[in-house]
Amino acid sequence: MHLADPHAPAAPPERLPLYRQLYFQVVVAIVLGALLGHFEPAFAESLKPLGDAFIKLVKMIIAPVIFLTIVTGIAGMTHLRSVGRVFAKAMAYFMFFSTLALVIGMVVAHVVQPGAGMNINPADLDQSAVQGYVQKSHELSLVGFAMDIIPKTLVSPFVGDNILQVLFISVLFGLSLALVGEKGRPVLNLLESLTAPVFKLVHILMRAAPIGAFGAIAFTIGKYGVGMLVNLAWLVGSFYLTSLLFVIVILGAVSWWCGFSIFRLIRYLKAELLLVLGTSSSESALPSLMEKMERAGASKSVVGLVVPTGYSFNLDGTNIYMTLAALFIAQATNTELSLGHQIMLLLVAMLSSKGAAGVTGAGFITLAATLAVVPEVPVAGMALILGVDRFMSECRSLTNFTGNAVATLVVARWEGALDRQALARALNEPPRPIAAAPDPAAGPGDPTRLTAD
Secondary structure, eight states, X not given: OOOOOTTSOOOOOOOOOGGGBHHHHHHHHHHHHHHHHHHOHHHHXXXXXXHHHHHHHHHHHHHHHHHHHHHHHHHTOXXXXXXXXXXXXXXXXXXXXXHHHHHXXXXXHHHHOTTTTOOXXXXXXXXXXXXXXXXXXXXXXXXXXXXXXXXXXXXXXXXXXXXXXXXXXXXHHHHHHHHTGGGGHHHHHHHHHHHHHHHHHHHHXXXXXXXXXXHHHHHHHHHHOTHHHHHTHHHHHHHHXXXXXXXXXXXXXXXXXXXXXXXXXXXXXXXXXXXXXXXXXXGGGHHHHHHHHHHTTBOHXXXXXXXXXXXXXXXXXXXXXXXXXXXXXXXXXXXXXXXXXXXXXXXXXXXXXXXXXXXXXXXHHHHHHHHHHSTTSOGGGGHHHHHHHHHHHHHHHHHHHHHHHHHHHHHHHHTTOBOHHHHHHHHHXXXXXXXXXXXXXXXXXXXXXOSOO
């Protein structure tokens, strides 16, 4: 009889068949949705509720995930001073790379000249098509945005969709729980125990991801058509290429400096990235991103602070889009912009991109807000890109999502809160796929045995 060696390494987890892996199911759903949208556009448009319903399901669980992660992370800190330090480092990172993204978008617009030669007369454009976005942009202001972070009541953030309000309440409650010491231990134990079923619920909801991606992509192709891309292919292609180079070159260099590969990180997050691509919303993968960043070695407190804050302040893809699209409109309408006008455009874009945090369709709305303050560029020119904005939305979301993943690991490393061995295991070893079916070996109270990696 042979006894098992207790010192022998554990056997690697058994890989699921390809058809049961979430990323494969999402890929198939995107392809089928695109084909349906192309060949049966009228029916495909009617499938919009599938994508909307899935995003609503994910948004439903975002507030509890953020609250539990931040509160248990902060309450478990031995030095509360580190909370402010982490937040300051994260904001410094966000401000630098967000500004860099704006500058890169502006430089690319000058080099590529995507709107040159179109000779569009702004008076001939249908201004009513963008009037709704312009009206929404007038509601944005930096002061109003700051005031909106403070919720009406302690529980109102959990019934709204403002991530920053949830973050605000979570940080305050986490600090309070840490300050009361042992008296708060039962509450902390309860919240830690509640984390397991909440994340299990996340995985249950994620099984509907292929359906959501199918409905969302079918609607997009059915309503706007692939042919719309041909007319403005130079703008769309410039934006996609710029975003790709930003991720590979800029974020890749930062990742290399911090000791990991941007390509391995993308592979690690492939299921989430495909979900973002299918739904055009980075929020659809927010809960999974927080869990995966913890599994990659970032401490719970850093993940809880950086990821939700980054979703509002670290919008690299949106910033590239704003300056590139603004100069495209100027070039298409033969609007001459002096250096002073362009500097003003850059400064206004820096502020308006923060004021629209958490606003649906933030990229297009913040562009309207920016052009409203810089009257040299005709706001009516936004009608030129309204048709292809949906196609650029996917790229904005993918770039924003990847930027926040990198930011989380970078800030965790700066803070000395990154487990390098866990990071190496997550990125260098083939990650366990997210199962489309529950893992029968996982215990109901064991958060380390969830079916997602």
